[in-house]
Amino acid sequence: MHEASIADGLLRTAISVCRDNGFSRIEIVRIRIGRASGVMPESLLFAFDALKAETIASESSLVIEEVPVAGYCNTCKRDFTVSGSFILCCPYCSSNSFTVKSGRELDIIEVEVGEDEVKDCLKDT
Amino acid sequence: MKLKIASKILDANERIAQDNKRVFSSMGVYVINLMSSPGAGKTSLLEMTINELDGRLKVGVIEGDITGTDDAARINALGIPVVQINTGSACHLDANMINEVLGDLPLNDLDIVFIENVGNLVCPAEFNVGEDIKTMVLSLPEGDDKPLKYPLMFQESDVLIINKIDLKPFLGVSIEKIKSDALSLNPSIRIFEVSCKTGEGIDEWAKWLHSTLKA
Ligand SMILES: Nc1nc2c(ncn2[C@@H]2O[C@H](COP(=O)(O)OP(=O)(O)OP(=O)(O)O)[C@@H](O)[C@H]2O)c(=O)[nH]1
Numbered sequence: 196m197h198e199a200s201i202a203d204g205l206l207r208t209a210i211s212v213c214r215d216n217g218f219s220r221i222e223i224v225r226i227r228i229g230r231a232s233g234v235m236p237e238s239l240l241f242a243f244d245a246l247k248a249e250t251i252a253s254e255s256s257l258v259i260e261e262v263p264v265a266g267y268c269n270t271c272k273r274d275f276t277v278s279g280s281f282i283l284c285c286p287y288c289s290s291n292s293f294t295v296k297s298g299r300e301l302d303i304i305e306v307e308v309g310e311d312e313v314k315d316c317l318k319d320t
Numbered sequence: 321m322k323l324k325i326a327s328k329i330l331d332a333n334e335r336i337a338q339d340n341k342r343v344f345s346s347m348g349v350y351v352i353n354l355m356s357s358p359g360a361g362k363t364s365l366l367e368m369t370i371n372e373l374d375g376r377l378k379v380g381v382i383e384g385d386i387t388g389t390d391d392a393a394r395i396n397a398l399g400i401p402v403v404q405i406n407t408g409s410a411c412h413l414d415a416n417m418i419n420e421v422l423g424d425l426p427l428n429d430l431d432i433v434f435i436e437n438v439g440n441l442v443c444p445a446e447f448n449v450g451e452d453i454k455t456m457v458l459s460l461p462e463g464d465d466k467p468l469k470y471p472l473m474f475q476e477s478d479v480l481i482i483n484k485i486d487l488k489p490f491l492g493v494s495i496e497k498i499k500s501d502a503l504s505l506n507p508s509i510r511i512f513e514v515s516c517k518t519g520e521g522i523d524e525w526a527k528w529l530h531s532t533l534k535a
C-alpha cells in the first residue's frame with residue numbers, strides 16, 4: 196500500500212520544517228484526512244510508526260483528524276454529509292446534481308516541536 | 321511549540337507533476353495516464369490502439385510495472401519507442417518516476433504518450449504524474465460492482481474503457497449498471513466499450529483520440 200510513501204513524505208516535511216525553525220525534536224504531527232482520499236488512517240499510523248525510528252521524530256505521535264465527505268445539493272440547495280467515502284445523490288431529494296465540498300483532504304496542519312533536553316551537568320556552566 | 325504548516329501531503333508530487341506537464345506540452349505531446357486492475361487489458365489496449373492509429377499519430381509508451389519488462393517488450397515489438405519503469409515495492413507510478421525518464425523518449429517526434437500505470441484499482445488514482453487525462457480500463461470479468469467499490473478511480477478518470485465485451489455472453493454482468501454507476505459517480509466521464517480480442521469498438525476510441533488531439 197502507498198500509505199508508506201505518504202508517511203515517508205509526511206515525515207520528511209515535518210523534519211525539514213522542524214529543522215528549518217531551529218528545533219531538534221518533533222513531538223506531534225497533526226494531519227487532516229478526508230474519508231474520500233483513499234488513505235486508511237490505520238495503515239498510515241502503522242507506516243508512520245515504522246518509519247519514524249531513528250529520526251528526530253522517533254518519540255512523536257501522528258494525530259489524524261478525519262474529515263467526512265460533504266456536499267451541496269444544487270437542486271434542493273441544502274448542505275449534507277454522508278457516512279461513506281463517496282456521494283451518489285443528495286440524501287434529501289436524491290438529485291444527481293451536487294457539488295462535493297470536502298472529503299478529499301490530505302493536509303499537514305502543524306507539527307509540535309521541542310528542544311532536546313540539555314543535560315543537567317551542562318546547565319549553568 | 322507549534323509550527324503551522326498547512327500544506328497538502330502530496331504537494332511535492334504535485335509540483336513535479338506540473339513540471340512534467342510543462343515539458344510534455346512544450347514538446348506538443350498529449351499524455352494519457354492509463355490505469356486498471358492487473359490484467360484488465362491495458363497493454364492489450366495499447367497494442368490494439370497502436371495498430372489502429374497505424375502511424376497517423378506518433379505514439380510513445382512508458383510502462384510501469386513492479387518488476388519485469390514483459391509489457392515493454394510487447395510494445396517494443398510494434399516498433400514503438402518505450403521506456404520501462406520498475407517501481408520495486410511501489411503500487412503506483414509517481415511524478416518523480418516519470419520525471420526521471422523524460423529524456424528517454426524522443427518527445428519531439430511524438431504526438432501522444434501513454435503511461436501504463438501499475439495494475440491497481442486504488443492507489444494510482446491519487447498520484448498525478450503530469451498527464452492531460454486519466455483513462456481507466458475495467459474488464460467485464462471484474463464484475464459490475466466495481467464503480468461503487470472503487471469510487472475514487474472512477475471519479476478521477478476522464479475516460480472509462482469497458483474491455484473484454486466479447487466475454488459478455490459468458491458472464492452475468494450488466495454493462496448498463498457499470499455505466500450508470502460510473503456516470504453517477506462522475507457525470508462527465510466518457511465511456512467506450514471495446515474488445516481487445518475481436519477489435520470491436522477500438523475504431524471509435526481511436527477516432528476520439530484523433531479528435532481530442534486536434535482540439
Ligand atoms: N477475451 C478477452 N481477453 C482479453 C481482452 N483484452 C485482454 N485480454 C486478455 O487479458 C489478459 C491480460 O491482458 P493485458 O493486456 O496483459 O492486461 P494488463 O492490464 O496490461 O495487465 P498488467 O499489466 O499485468 O496489469 C491477456 O491474457 C489478454 O490476452 C479482451 O478484450 N477479451
Ligand SMILES: [Mg+2]
Binds near residue numbers: 363436
Ligand atoms: Mg500490462
Ligand SMILES: [Zn+2]
Binds near residue numbers: 270286287289290
Ligand atoms: Zn437535494
